């Protein structure tokens with residue numbers, strides 16, 4: 001049976017996910033690197049190495065205030081390249097409207113729901129919604145508010161999901177993104193990042209991927 005490919009940005013995320021998965025031959029976890037370009041390139045490089053039926057981008061991320069708190073898990077129903085488009089004096093114009101492709105890749109709804117239910121059974125706090133992919137961590141309330149204004153269903157932001165999804169889509173493979181929240185989006189405040197708690201939440205995420213899909 002074809003396998004599942006999980007892409008994490010860094011080794012610490014990979015190790016956390018692998019602890020949750022335990023022993024299995026049906027899932028490979030690979031390092032995507034940080035940022036959408038490297039994530040797309042590394043995913044495209046990994047996919048021909050085996051036969052895969054699904055790709056999952058997993059890692060820590062920033063939660064939008066009042067939508068996801070530190071330690072919570074967000075599962076994407078839409079993976080969005082939040083900055084892919086053009087700025088105008090009036091508003092942001094997404095690349096779809098410019099006629100050059102899309103900045104939204106949609107996840108399979110039943111996969112999102114099954115994974116969400118499994119994580120709730122594991123007593124995780126779970127949200128489903130859009131996850132934004134950015135090249136720069138949001139560092140002001142103004143930017144966070146502008147992003148929410150542009151994407152009202154956004155729950156979290158990170159830097160790899162749309163890159164991973166773009167490589168998967170090129171192979172007509174379904175994709176999911178799962179983020180455990182390490183920080184809230186807004187003013188840069190490293191003291192309030194809790195990477196340890198977010199990495200701990202990636203373990204049940206890995207276990208749930210295995211139990212639901214593998």
Ligand SMILES: O=C(O)c1cccc(C(=O)CC[C@H]2O[C@@H](n3cnc4c(=O)[nH]cnc43)[C@H](O)[C@@H]2O)c1
Nearest residue numbers: 009034060061062137138157158159160182183185
């Ligand atoms: O600003 C710093 O000093 C700093 C220190 C440690 C890590 C960073 C990162 O930018 C990590 C980016 C990495 O983690 C994901 N991530 C986590 N939170 C966010 C966020 O609020 N916005 C975007 N990305 C986030 C991201 O996917 C990268 O893999 C900075």
